[in-house]
Amino acid sequence: MEIRVGQAFDAHRFETAADGGLAMPDPSHPLMLATLAIPDAPRLVGHSDGDVAAHALTDALLGAAGLGDLGSNFGVDRPEYAGASGRVFLESAQQMLSANGWRVINGGVQVIGQIPRLAPYYDAASESLSNIIQAPITFSATTSDGMGFTGRKEGLAALGICLLEKV
Structure with missing residues (x-):
């Protein structure tokens, strides 16, 4: 039996206003985290929707299976992924895993x-x-006690981890 662990990190900055402060929440462009729209929060800036949770998990999945990473599969050089939902990356990663014999x-x-x-x-x-990954995935959050860019409310970071088995 072959088992692999994947771990990954992702970070994105919050959208800023013209005065340099945080942009006001925009209901038509909400913050996306773990494929959910989070109202009343500034959104994250990125080539796609900036969903740090989905990105970190996607990177962990791809890395564990030896299938590259988020950038090599869905990078900024791929215009078809401009504005894409984190769901797209997770679903694609799940399909790639399955096609390569990973669960x-x-x-x-x-x-x-x-x-x-x-x-x-x-x-x-x-x-x-x-539901997307077809396996138990736990979501949680923490603060950085006011330290660093996340502590200064400049953006969010995420850590993803997964356990795969070859089938």
Whole structure:
């Protein structure tokens, strides 16, 4: 039996206003985390939707299977992924894993940041990620106690981990 662990990190900055402060939340372009729209929070900037949770988990999955990473598969040189949802990356990674004989046993994602408060979304985010990956995925969040770019409320980071088995 072959088992592999994958881990990954992703970070994106919050959108800023003309005055350099955080942009006001925009209901038509919400913050996306773990494929969920999080209202009343500034959105993250990125080539895609900036979903750090989905990106970190996708990178962990691809890395564990030896299938490259987010950038090599869906990078900024690929215009078809401009503005793409984190769901697209997760679904694509799941298809790539399956096509290469890998099954996800479980995984997890932890988002790091001072804002927004994410505890109310733990269950829905875990459920959404688990449904896409077809395995138990746990979502959680923590702060950096005011330190670094996440502590200064400049953006969010995420850690992803997964366990795969060859089938």
